[in-house]
Amino acid sequence: MRALVLNSFDGIDGLELSEVDDPETGEGEVPITVRAAALGPWDLSGAKGAFKDVGGSGDLPQIQGWDFAGETDQGERVFGFVASPFMGIGSFAEKLSVPPAVLAGLPEEISFEDGAALPVAALTARLLVNHVHVSKDDLVLVTGAAGGVGGSAVQQCRAAGARVVAAVRAKDADAARELGAEEVFETGPDLEAEVREKYTDGVDACIDTIGLGDQAIVCVRDGGNFVTSVPSSVPDTQRGIYPGSVQVQPDGPSLAQLATRVVEGDLTARVVKTLPIDEFKQGYELLAQGGLGGKIVFTM
Secondary structure (H helix, E strand, C coil), X not given: CEEEEECXXXXXXXXXXEECCCCCCCCCCEEEEEEEEECCHHHHHHCCCCCCCCCCCCCCCEECCCEEEEEECCCCEEEEECCHHHHCCXXXXXXXXXXXXXXXXXXXXXXXXXXXXXXXXXXXXXXXXXXXXXXXXCEEEEXXXXXXHHHHHHXXXXXXXXXXXXXXXXXXXXXXXXXXXXXXXXXXXXXXXHHHHHCCCCEEEEEECCCCCHHHHCCEEEEEEEEECCXXXXXXXXXXXXXEECCXXXXXXXXXXXXXXXXXXXXXXXXXXXXXXXXXXXXXXXXXXXCCCCEEEEEC
């Protein structure tokens, strides 16, 4: 089969589309024909060796890719993700063999391309929203609200009945509003002053997806909640706020629930470009430029 293989930790230069052996199907595993697989920021950093010092494999070559959507041998539509540096398998390949627990059924209403764009971002956002116990009428600040994880967090907070305000770069303000933010602030040194000018007591919770840390927790009211998806940016405990972080894991049952929300219209999959796997370099280069507002998806 064809697969996108990392031969050295030199970023894009270390990648090659190669012919490799088909995966062996382990006991209890499900063989998958991959139809689409999505790029995420973790793919770019992983190609530079970001995970080898935190428990990920340093062995080379290694197949790249996390998010995917495809079909089982029985023709069942499925999607999910594999943490390639830690599981030893990658989704940028024509075939996969995975434990059934990582899979969820992909409804007919969701394309393979959209399905591939969802897993890591939507599951991470779900963990963040659950961690700060978002409930009806809460006021929640989401940093990086136009990004993959942040945008999904905005929509999941709104689906829970919360009010959402966003902290984003100026150019992402419209995107944050379209996702459901009622107020948008620019990230920067004046964030606290601007938030508290509008909301004197502060927000009930902050979901920090870009690692603002101390610059964001000051916007939270005393006794409120704070969580980040950037473990290196967890602020100190203060004012009755006990900050935490989350780390996403494959979770088929939770992904199935999120798929239902997509079908119902509460969540959207944002795909900005679809490319054949042969054009992987263009995809990685676009990702490296940043500011995409959605996922790049490879088709196999």
